[in-house]
Amino acid sequence: MKKKDIFISLAIIGAAALTLWVCLRTKGHVRIDAGGADAELQVQNGWFARATITSGEGPPEVGARVYNARRLSISTKQNGQTWQIECLGPWGNLSRIKVKNNETTELRLGPPFLVRPGISRRGSDVSIDYTIIGQAGEHYQSFATKDGGAMRGAKINIVDEAGNVLNSGRFEYG
Numbered sequence: 281m282k283k284k285d286i287f288i289s290l291a292i293i294g295a296a297a298l299t300l301w302v303c304l305r306t307k308g309h310v311r312i313d314a315g316g317a318d319a320e321l322q323v324q325n326g327w328f329a330r331a332t333i334t335s336g337e338g339p340p341e342v343g344a345r346v347y348n349a350r351r352l353s354i355s356t357k358q359n360g361q362t363w364q365i366e367c368l369g370p371w372g373n374l375s376r377i378k379v380k381n382n383e384t385t386e387l388r389l390g391p392p393f394l395v396r397p398g399i400s401r402r403g404s405d406v407s408i409d410y411t412i413i414g415q416a417g418e419h420y421q422s423f424a425t426k427d428g429g430a431m432r433g434a435k436i437n438i439v440d441e442a443g444n445v446l447n448s449g450r451f452e453y454g
Contacts, residue, residue: 308379311339315391315415317356323347323377344381349374352418354390365412365424372417389416408436409451422451 312319312335319335324347331342352367352374379385394413399406412420424431437448 306344306381307341308344308381309339309341309384310377310379311384311386313386313388314354317354317390319390320353321349321374321387321389322351324350339384342379344379347377347379349377349418352389354414354420356391361427363424363426365420367414367418367420370419372414372419374416374418387416389418390414393420410434
């Protein structure tokens with residue numbers, strides 16, 4: 281009776297190991313459309329399954345599973361200078377990226393960006409800020425780097441309905 285139980289246990293363990301091996305071998309591809317910019321997306325599934333996906337010539341092969349975005353960097357060259365902006369979340373449609381076996385998952389992210397203003401009032405002070413949102417609903421940091429150096433605050437013009445500039449200035453961080 282004991283030998284029979286041992287063989288049954290070994291068969292169950294073997295079937296589980298074979299199933300796990302087959303699941304881990306399944307692969308899919310991820311193609312990134314970043315609106316003409318270069319993108320590098322870091323994704324993670326649980327503790328061990330991590331991948332870095334870049335836009336480029338061909339879609340990279342990754343394990344077929346559901347990933348969560350962790351970090352996204354968009355860069356582009358303009359007039360000989362490299363501009364870069366990063367996203368650390370919230371992720372919008374990139375919060376769950378499902379890669380299926382032998383299929384290519386298409387991700388549209390990054391530019392063209394939507395810049396959404398935010399206005400708050402505290403007493404007589406009015407604060408104006410902005411949120412940069414990509415195609416997939418991902419929220420970027422409100423600053424960019426140019427050739428690796430941080431950029432100063434963005435310029436702002438406040439205009440009336442006729443297009444006359446009422447006031448102008450720069451955003452200040454802090």
